[in-house]
Amino acid sequence: MERVPILKIGEILLVSIQLDMSDQTALQLQEDLAERIVATGCHGVIIDITALDIVDSFVGRMLSSIASISKVLDAETVVVGMRPAVAITLVELGLSLNGIRTALNVERGMELVADARADEFPYDDELADGSDDDPETTSSP
């Protein structure tokens, strides 16, 4: 059975999906990702789908499910590299990627993870260094 590799880059886990996913591969990926999130303490998962010609309801569900699992484990999921044709087909099919953030490429995805993190935990820095910055400026989008 094929396994999709998970690459750790700084605080982020990067998954590049290049194969047509079977049920088995998809389940294995979810399991592997959950384990890696816990093992590494990463706060972001970036899924690259540049190689996919088609995102059908199966792949859509898989992405949603990965996003939900990651969320529970305190990690943001961002899907990057969607082709224009894929986006058009998704809308035509009426598939919505529930709870999934998207970005144009890996670099923007990384920024999105960092921003989402900053929005969610505006007092992180304050707690960490005990400084008394105005929370308003940190938490407003």
Place this chain on the structure above:
Amino acid sequence: MERVPILKIGEILLVSIQLDMSDQTALQLQEDLAERIVATGCHGVIIDITALDIVDSFVGRMLSSIASISKVLDAETVVVGMRPAVAITLVELGLSLNGIRTALNVERGMELVADARADEFPYDDELADGSDDDPETTSSP
């Protein structure tokens, strides 16, 4: 025909090889990579082979060839994520990955690219900003 996606992360192009490479796919990858190096001006190419069970002479030649092409285009190539079994088989088969640097994972690969760059062009900063800093301080890690 399948195409291996090339991801840009900062100054580095990342390629995760997950498919069994056909001649066509390998040629296409070399071409795509050369184009991306020129288009982005990246100085590093990291090839992740975590997903490969076997590195035979064909894949070995492809990696060597990518490294040579990148070198001509002023980019370092690092192969990362080699499995222990693959390393053992490579040695048993007497295959040497000519001119290819390796690293344990993507993060170390990135460090290697940065270090190689610093070693090769210790005066880069000086030339770039025209300052008259002591070159010793720039080149020492």
